Amino acid sequence: MSYEEALKLENQTCFAVYACAKEITRLYQPVLRELGLTYTQYIAMLALWERDAVSVKELGERLYLDSGTLTPLLKKLEAQGLLTRARDAGDERQLLIRLSEAGRALREKALEVPEKVFCQSGVNIEMLLKIRSQMGELMTALQPVAAADQRGD
Amino acid sequence: MSYEEALKLENQTCFAVYACAKEITRLYQPVLRELGLTYTQYIAMLALWERDAVSVKELGERLYLDSGTLTPLLKKLEAQGLLTRARDAGDERQLLIRLSEAGRALREKALEVPEKVFCQSGVNIEMLLKIRSQMGELMTALQPVAAADQRGD
DNA sequence: TTTATTTTAATTGCATACAATTTAATTTGA
DNA sequence: TCAAATTAAATTGTATGCAATTAAAATAAA
Numbered sequence: 001m002s003y004e005e006a007l008k009l010e011n012q013t014c015f016a017v018y019a020c021a022k023e024i025t026r027l028y029q030p031v032l033r034e035l036g037l038t039y040t041q042y043i044a045m046l047a048l049w050e051r052d053a054v055s056v057k058e059l060g061e062r063l064y065l066d067s068g069t070l071t072p073l074l075k076k077l078e079a080q081g082l083l084t085r086a087r088d089a090g091d092e093r094q095l096l097i098r099l100s101e102a103g104r105a106l107r108e109k110a111l112e113v114p115e116k117v118f119c120q121s122g123v124n125i126e127m128l129l130k131i132r133s134q135m136g137e138l139m140t141a142l143q144p145v146a147a148a149d150q151r152g153d
Numbered sequence: 154m155s156y157e158e159a160l161k162l163e164n165q166t167c168f169a170v171y172a173c174a175k176e177i178t179r180l181y182q183p184v185l186r187e188l189g190l191t192y193t194q195y196i197a198m199l200a201l202w203e204r205d206a207v208s209v210k211e212l213g214e215r216l217y218l219d220s221g222t223l224t225p226l227l228k229k230l231e232a233q234g235l236l237t238r239a240r241d242a243g244d245e246r247q248l249l250i251r252l253s254e255a256g257r258a259l260r261e262k263a264l265e266v267p268e269k270v271f272c273q274s275g276v277n278i279e280m281l282l283k284i285r286s287q288m289g290e291l292m293t294a295l296q297p298v299a300a301a302d303q304r305g306d
Numbered sequence: 307t308t309t310a311t312t313t314t315a316a317t318t319g320c321a322t323a324c325a326a327t328t329t330a331a332t333t334t335g336a
Numbered sequence: 337t338c339a340a341a342t343t344a345a346a347t348t349g350t351a352t353g354c355a356a357t358t359a360a361a362a363t364a365a366a
Contacts, residue, residue, distance in 0.1 A: 006267035007260070009199045009215065013281045014177045014270075016288035018196075019217050021174035022353080023295050024167045029354095040322060043171075046162045057344060062162065064172050067345050069323050076321085093331045093344040107160070114159035117167075123294045128166045131291060134284050135169035141276045142176050175323080193352060210314060220315050222353050229351085246314040246361050 031116045035109055041077060042113075044070070048083065048099055049107050055094040082106060184269045188262055194230060195266075197223070201236065201252055202260050208247040235259060 001011065009015055025039045032042050047062050048054070056070050063070075074097060077083050082103035088094040118128070158164060178192045185195050200215050201207070209223050216223075227250060230236050235256035241247040271281070 003264045003268070007199060007264060008203060009196065011285075012196070012199065012267075013285040013288070014181065014192075015196055015199075016285045016292070017170060017174045017177055018192075020288045020291050020295075021170045022217060023292060024170055026354090027295065028167060038321065039167075043162065043165070043168055046160060046165065046168075049160065050162060055344075056346095064175060065322090066324065068325080068347080069321095071346055073322075091332070091344085095345065111156045111160060114165075115156070121295060123291065127287070127290060127294070131287050132164075132166040132169045134280070134287060135166070135173045137280060138173050138276065138284060139169070139176060141280070142173075142180065142274060179324090191351065208314080209316095218352090219354065221317080221355080222351095224316055226352075244314085244362070248315065 027121055028117055031113055053096050053098050055096060180274055181270055184266055206249050206251050
Protein backbone atom coordinates (compact mmCIF):
# COMPACT_ATOMS: atom_id res chain seq x y z
CA MET A 1 0.00 0.00 0.00
CA SER A 2 1.32 3.47 -0.85
CA TYR A 3 2.00 6.06 1.81
CA GLU A 4 -0.97 8.01 0.46
CA GLU A 5 -3.32 5.03 0.66
CA ALA A 6 -2.08 4.17 4.12
CA LEU A 7 -3.32 7.52 5.40
CA LYS A 8 -6.93 7.08 4.31
CA LEU A 9 -9.46 6.71 7.08
CA GLU A 10 -11.07 3.66 5.49
CA ASN A 11 -7.74 1.84 5.50
CA GLN A 12 -7.15 2.29 9.23
CA THR A 13 -7.55 -0.96 11.11
CA CYS A 14 -7.24 1.08 14.27
CA PHE A 15 -10.28 3.14 13.34
CA ALA A 16 -12.28 0.05 12.38
CA VAL A 17 -11.67 -1.52 15.78
CA TYR A 18 -12.25 1.78 17.59
CA ALA A 19 -15.56 2.36 15.81
CA CYS A 20 -16.72 -1.21 16.45
CA ALA A 21 -15.90 -1.00 20.13
CA LYS A 22 -18.04 2.12 20.48
CA GLU A 23 -20.89 0.60 18.49
CA ILE A 24 -20.86 -2.53 20.64
CA THR A 25 -20.88 -0.51 23.83
CA ARG A 26 -23.89 1.38 22.51
CA LEU A 27 -25.63 -1.91 21.84
CA TYR A 28 -25.23 -3.01 25.45
CA GLN A 29 -26.46 0.25 26.89
CA PRO A 30 -30.26 -0.25 26.83
CA VAL A 31 -29.92 -3.80 28.19
CA LEU A 32 -27.56 -2.75 30.96
CA ARG A 33 -29.74 0.17 31.93
CA GLU A 34 -32.20 -2.35 33.35
CA LEU A 35 -29.43 -3.51 35.70
CA GLY A 36 -28.45 0.05 36.57
CA LEU A 37 -24.94 -0.49 35.19
CA THR A 38 -22.80 1.28 32.63
CA TYR A 39 -20.75 -0.82 30.25
CA THR A 40 -17.51 -0.45 32.21
CA GLN A 41 -19.30 -1.17 35.46
CA TYR A 42 -20.71 -4.31 33.80
CA ILE A 43 -17.33 -5.71 32.80
CA ALA A 44 -16.05 -4.95 36.30
CA MET A 45 -18.96 -6.93 37.74
CA LEU A 46 -18.28 -9.78 35.27
CA ALA A 47 -14.74 -10.00 36.60
CA LEU A 48 -15.93 -9.93 40.21
CA TRP A 49 -18.60 -12.58 39.65
CA GLU A 50 -15.80 -14.86 38.53
CA ARG A 51 -13.42 -14.00 41.32
CA ASP A 52 -14.27 -12.14 44.49
CA ALA A 53 -12.15 -10.46 47.17
CA VAL A 54 -9.53 -9.18 44.77
CA SER A 55 -7.31 -6.11 44.97
CA VAL A 56 -7.77 -3.08 42.74
CA LYS A 57 -4.50 -3.98 41.08
CA GLU A 58 -5.58 -7.51 40.20
CA LEU A 59 -8.93 -6.30 38.93
CA GLY A 60 -7.16 -3.66 36.87
CA GLU A 61 -4.89 -6.21 35.27
CA ARG A 62 -7.83 -8.30 34.18
CA LEU A 63 -9.75 -5.32 32.81
CA TYR A 64 -6.74 -3.38 31.47
CA LEU A 65 -7.75 -0.41 33.63
CA ASP A 66 -5.71 1.52 36.18
CA SER A 67 -6.61 2.89 39.60
CA GLY A 68 -7.40 6.27 38.10
CA THR A 69 -10.36 4.69 36.33
CA LEU A 70 -11.21 2.00 38.85
CA THR A 71 -11.17 4.00 42.07
CA PRO A 72 -14.12 6.26 41.17
CA LEU A 73 -15.93 3.42 39.38
CA LEU A 74 -15.66 1.10 42.39
CA LYS A 75 -16.79 3.89 44.71
CA LYS A 76 -19.95 4.24 42.64
CA LEU A 77 -20.62 0.49 42.77
CA GLU A 78 -20.02 0.63 46.51
CA ALA A 79 -22.49 3.51 46.80
CA GLN A 80 -25.02 1.33 44.94
CA GLY A 81 -24.47 -1.35 47.55
CA LEU A 82 -23.06 -3.89 45.12
CA LEU A 83 -19.67 -4.30 46.77
CA THR A 84 -17.49 -3.32 49.71
CA ARG A 85 -14.04 -1.71 49.68
CA ALA A 86 -11.75 -2.54 52.60
CA ARG A 87 -8.02 -2.56 53.14
CA ASP A 88 -6.37 -5.96 53.33
CA ALA A 89 -5.47 -6.64 56.96
CA GLY A 90 -2.33 -8.48 55.85
CA ASP A 91 -1.16 -5.71 53.51
CA GLU A 92 -2.71 -2.34 54.16
CA ARG A 93 -1.59 -1.04 50.77
CA GLN A 94 -4.11 -3.25 49.06
CA LEU A 95 -7.81 -2.54 48.89
CA LEU A 96 -9.91 -5.67 48.69
CA ILE A 97 -13.09 -5.57 46.68
CA ARG A 98 -15.81 -7.92 47.88
CA LEU A 99 -19.26 -8.43 46.42
CA SER A 100 -22.20 -7.79 48.72
CA GLU A 101 -25.32 -9.94 48.77
CA ALA A 102 -26.92 -7.49 46.34
CA GLY A 103 -23.85 -7.70 44.13
CA ARG A 104 -24.06 -11.46 43.95
CA ALA A 105 -27.83 -11.31 43.46
CA LEU A 106 -27.44 -9.00 40.48
CA ARG A 107 -25.70 -11.84 38.67
CA GLU A 108 -29.02 -13.63 38.26
CA LYS A 109 -30.43 -10.73 36.30
CA ALA A 110 -27.19 -10.40 34.34
CA LEU A 111 -27.42 -13.99 33.10
CA GLU A 112 -29.85 -12.78 30.44
CA VAL A 113 -27.65 -9.97 29.16
CA PRO A 114 -25.45 -11.83 26.64
CA GLU A 115 -28.44 -13.48 24.97
CA LYS A 116 -30.47 -10.26 24.85
CA VAL A 117 -27.64 -8.29 23.31
CA PHE A 118 -26.81 -11.04 20.86
CA CYS A 119 -30.42 -11.33 19.66
CA GLN A 120 -30.66 -7.58 19.31
CA SER A 121 -27.43 -7.37 17.33
CA GLY A 122 -28.53 -9.50 14.41
CA VAL A 123 -24.99 -10.83 14.08
CA ASN A 124 -24.44 -14.53 13.49
CA ILE A 125 -22.59 -16.53 16.07
CA GLU A 126 -19.81 -17.68 13.73
CA MET A 127 -18.80 -14.09 13.03
CA LEU A 128 -18.74 -13.32 16.73
CA LEU A 129 -16.56 -16.30 17.55
CA LYS A 130 -14.18 -15.53 14.71
CA ILE A 131 -13.86 -11.93 15.84
CA ARG A 132 -13.22 -12.91 19.42
CA SER A 133 -10.48 -15.29 18.43
CA GLN A 134 -8.89 -12.68 16.15
CA MET A 135 -9.00 -10.04 18.85
CA GLY A 136 -7.33 -12.55 21.14
CA GLU A 137 -4.58 -13.12 18.57
CA LEU A 138 -4.10 -9.40 18.15
CA MET A 139 -3.87 -8.81 21.89
CA THR A 140 -1.32 -11.62 22.16
CA ALA A 141 0.73 -10.04 19.39
CA LEU A 142 0.54 -6.59 20.98
CA GLN A 143 1.16 -7.58 24.60
CA PRO A 144 4.96 -7.91 24.15
CA VAL A 145 4.98 -4.33 22.86
CA ALA A 146 2.98 -3.17 25.85
CA ALA A 147 5.30 -5.02 28.21
CA ALA A 148 8.38 -3.51 26.53
CA ASP A 149 6.85 -0.04 26.85
CA GLN A 150 6.32 -0.71 30.53
CA ARG A 151 9.95 -1.70 30.98
CA GLY A 152 10.95 1.27 28.89
CA ASP A 153 13.11 -0.52 26.32
CA MET B 154 -22.88 -21.99 25.33
CA SER B 155 -24.57 -22.15 28.74
CA TYR B 156 -25.86 -19.04 30.46
CA GLU B 157 -23.06 -19.45 32.98
CA GLU B 158 -20.37 -19.67 30.33
CA ALA B 159 -21.84 -16.72 28.46
CA LEU B 160 -21.21 -14.50 31.48
CA LYS B 161 -17.47 -15.18 31.71
CA LEU B 162 -15.23 -12.26 30.90
CA GLU B 163 -13.07 -14.30 28.55
CA ASN B 164 -16.11 -15.20 26.47
CA GLN B 165 -17.15 -11.60 25.85
CA THR B 166 -16.51 -10.53 22.28
CA CYS B 167 -17.43 -7.02 23.40
CA PHE B 168 -14.60 -7.02 25.92
CA ALA B 169 -12.12 -8.44 23.41
CA VAL B 170 -12.85 -5.63 20.97
CA TYR B 171 -12.91 -3.00 23.72
CA ALA B 172 -9.55 -4.14 25.08
CA CYS B 173 -8.00 -4.24 21.60
CA ALA B 174 -9.20 -0.77 20.77
CA LYS B 175 -7.54 0.62 23.89
CA GLU B 176 -4.33 -1.30 23.25
CA ILE B 177 -4.16 0.01 19.68
CA THR B 178 -4.74 3.58 20.81
CA ARG B 179 -1.90 3.16 23.28
CA LEU B 180 0.33 1.94 20.46
CA TYR B 181 -0.29 5.11 18.44
CA GLN B 182 0.35 7.45 21.31
CA PRO B 183 4.15 7.76 21.25
CA VAL B 184 4.15 8.16 17.46
CA LEU B 185 1.38 10.77 17.51
CA ARG B 186 3.04 12.69 20.31
CA GLU B 187 5.66 13.78 17.76
CA LEU B 188 2.84 15.38 15.76
CA GLY B 189 1.30 16.94 18.84
CA LEU B 190 -1.94 15.01 18.32
CA THR B 191 -4.03 12.70 20.46
CA TYR B 192 -5.52 9.62 18.82
CA THR B 193 -8.97 11.15 18.33
CA GLN B 194 -7.44 14.34 16.97
CA TYR B 195 -5.45 12.19 14.55
CA ILE B 196 -8.49 10.42 13.10
CA ALA B 197 -10.21 13.80 12.79
CA MET B 198 -7.23 15.09 10.81
CA LEU B 199 -7.23 11.93 8.66
CA ALA B 200 -10.83 12.68 7.71
CA LEU B 201 -10.04 16.32 6.98
CA TRP B 202 -6.99 15.50 4.87
CA GLU B 203 -9.31 13.48 2.65
CA ARG B 204 -12.06 16.06 2.51
CA ASP B 205 -11.80 19.67 3.58
CA ALA B 206 -14.41 22.38 4.26
CA VAL B 207 -16.92 20.03 5.84
CA SER B 208 -19.54 20.68 8.50
CA VAL B 209 -19.30 19.33 12.03
CA LYS B 210 -22.24 17.08 11.22
CA GLU B 211 -20.56 15.52 8.19
CA LEU B 212 -17.30 15.05 10.05
CA GLY B 213 -19.21 13.48 12.92
CA GLU B 214 -20.92 11.02 10.63
CA ARG B 215 -17.63 9.85 9.23
CA LEU B 216 -16.01 9.52 12.64
CA TYR B 217 -19.11 8.29 14.53
CA LEU B 218 -18.74 11.21 16.93
CA ASP B 219 -21.28 13.86 17.91
CA SER B 220 -20.92 17.59 18.45
CA GLY B 221 -20.45 17.07 22.18
CA THR B 222 -17.15 15.40 21.43
CA LEU B 223 -16.20 17.27 18.28
CA THR B 224 -16.84 20.86 19.36
CA PRO B 225 -14.16 20.93 22.07
CA LEU B 226 -11.80 18.78 20.02
CA LEU B 227 -12.04 21.07 16.99
CA LYS B 228 -11.57 24.13 19.19
CA LYS B 229 -8.30 22.62 20.40
CA LEU B 230 -7.12 21.94 16.85
CA GLU B 231 -8.10 25.49 15.95
CA ALA B 232 -6.09 26.80 18.92
CA GLN B 233 -3.11 24.80 17.57
CA GLY B 234 -3.55 26.60 14.27
CA LEU B 235 -4.33 23.45 12.28
CA LEU B 236 -7.79 24.51 11.11
CA THR B 237 -10.38 27.28 11.07
CA ARG B 238 -13.98 27.16 12.24
CA ALA B 239 -16.42 29.47 10.47
CA ARG B 240 -20.15 29.52 9.88
CA ASP B 241 -21.31 28.65 6.38
CA ALA B 242 -22.46 31.87 4.70
CA GLY B 243 -25.17 29.97 2.85
CA ASP B 244 -26.48 28.19 5.96
CA GLU B 245 -25.51 29.81 9.22
CA ARG B 246 -26.47 26.72 11.18
CA GLN B 247 -23.49 24.87 9.80
CA LEU B 248 -19.95 25.38 10.96
CA LEU B 249 -17.40 24.73 8.23
CA ILE B 250 -14.09 23.22 9.20
CA ARG B 251 -11.22 24.16 6.94
CA LEU B 252 -7.58 23.10 7.19
CA SER B 253 -5.02 25.85 7.53
CA GLU B 254 -1.66 25.80 5.77
CA ALA B 255 -0.17 24.28 8.92
CA GLY B 256 -2.93 21.70 8.96
CA ARG B 257 -2.20 20.64 5.42
CA ALA B 258 1.54 20.69 6.09
CA LEU B 259 1.15 18.35 9.04
CA ARG B 260 0.00 15.69 6.60
CA GLU B 261 3.57 15.31 5.33
CA LYS B 262 4.75 14.32 8.77
CA ALA B 263 1.74 12.07 9.24
CA LEU B 264 2.55 10.04 6.14
CA GLU B 265 5.07 8.11 8.24
CA VAL B 266 2.65 7.27 11.04
CA PRO B 267 0.99 4.11 9.66
CA GLU B 268 4.34 2.50 8.84
CA LYS B 269 5.91 3.44 12.16
CA VAL B 270 3.00 2.07 14.17
CA PHE B 271 2.82 -1.07 12.07
CA CYS B 272 6.53 -1.82 12.48
CA GLN B 273 6.30 -1.21 16.19
CA SER B 274 3.31 -3.49 16.57
CA GLY B 275 4.97 -6.67 15.39
CA VAL B 276 1.69 -7.77 13.84
CA ASN B 277 1.71 -9.33 10.39
CA ILE B 278 -0.11 -7.60 7.61
CA GLU B 279 -2.46 -10.49 6.83
CA MET B 280 -3.86 -10.43 10.35
CA LEU B 281 -4.41 -6.69 10.11
CA LEU B 282 -6.25 -6.93 6.81
CA LYS B 283 -8.39 -9.79 8.05
CA ILE B 284 -9.32 -7.86 11.17
CA ARG B 285 -10.19 -4.75 9.24
CA SER B 286 -12.48 -6.66 6.93
CA GLN B 287 -14.16 -8.40 9.85
CA MET B 288 -14.69 -5.14 11.69
CA GLY B 289 -16.23 -3.80 8.51
CA GLU B 290 -18.61 -6.75 8.36
CA LEU B 291 -19.52 -6.31 12.00
CA MET B 292 -20.22 -2.60 11.55
CA THR B 293 -22.38 -3.37 8.54
CA ALA B 294 -24.32 -5.92 10.56
CA LEU B 295 -24.75 -3.52 13.49
CA GLN B 296 -25.61 -0.37 11.55
CA PRO B 297 -29.26 -1.38 10.96
CA VAL B 298 -29.64 -1.76 14.72
CA ALA B 299 -28.11 1.66 15.27
CA ALA B 300 -30.40 3.18 12.66
CA ALA B 301 -33.45 1.53 14.23
CA ASP B 302 -32.44 2.87 17.64
CA GLN B 303 -32.17 6.30 16.11
CA ARG B 304 -35.68 6.02 14.68
CA GLY B 305 -36.82 4.60 17.99
CA ASP B 306 -38.51 1.45 16.71
C1' DT C 307 -46.54 35.58 5.70
C1' DT C 308 -46.41 33.84 10.05
C1' DT C 309 -46.21 30.03 12.99
C1' DA C 310 -44.63 25.28 13.74
C1' DT C 311 -41.24 22.03 12.78
C1' DT C 312 -36.79 20.61 11.77
C1' DT C 313 -31.90 20.97 11.62
C1' DT C 314 -27.19 22.14 13.31
C1' DA C 315 -23.90 23.30 16.93
C1' DA C 316 -23.01 24.36 21.38
C1' DT C 317 -23.61 23.45 26.14
C1' DT C 318 -24.31 20.74 30.38
C1' DG C 319 -23.75 16.83 33.09
C1' DC C 320 -22.00 12.39 33.94
C1' DA C 321 -18.79 8.55 33.20
C1' DT C 322 -14.83 6.85 31.58
C1' DA C 323 -9.56 6.66 30.35
C1' DC C 324 -4.94 7.40 31.43
C1' DA C 325 -0.41 9.93 32.50
C1' DA C 326 1.83 11.83 36.31
C1' DT C 327 2.17 12.72 41.04
C1' DT C 328 1.34 11.87 45.90
C1' DT C 329 0.73 9.19 50.06
C1' DA C 330 1.01 5.32 52.88
C1' DA C 331 2.67 0.74 53.58
C1' DT C 332 5.97 -2.83 52.74
C1' DT C 333 10.21 -4.81 51.34
C1' DT C 334 15.24 -4.54 50.38
C1' DG C 335 19.82 -3.63 51.38
C1' DA C 336 23.54 -1.63 53.53
C1' DT D 337 18.08 -1.87 62.31
C1' DC D 338 16.95 1.71 59.47
C1' DA D 339 17.28 4.36 55.34
C1' DA D 340 16.31 3.54 50.34
C1' DA D 341 13.61 1.49 47.03
C1' DT D 342 9.37 -0.52 45.73
C1' DT D 343 4.48 -1.20 45.62
C1' DA D 344 -0.64 -0.09 45.75
C1' DA D 345 -4.31 3.30 45.72
C1' DA D 346 -5.74 7.68 45.50
C1' DT D 347 -5.53 12.13 43.50
C1' DT D 348 -4.92 15.63 39.88
C1' DG D 349 -5.24 17.17 35.33
C1' DT D 350 -6.41 16.59 30.55
C1' DA D 351 -9.07 14.47 26.87
C1' DT D 352 -12.61 11.95 25.30
C1' DG D 353 -17.57 10.14 24.69
C1' DC D 354 -22.39 10.53 24.73
C1' DA D 355 -27.27 11.69 26.32
C1' DA D 356 -30.10 15.49 26.94
C1' DT D 357 -31.02 20.20 26.52
C1' DT D 358 -30.60 24.79 24.52
C1' DA D 359 -30.20 28.32 20.99
C1' DA D 360 -30.11 29.89 16.48
C1' DA D 361 -31.19 29.35 11.73
C1' DA D 362 -33.69 27.36 7.96
C1' DT D 363 -37.65 25.00 6.13
C1' DA D 364 -42.46 23.51 6.02
C1' DA D 365 -47.10 24.25 6.68
C1' DA D 366 -51.16 26.70 7.52
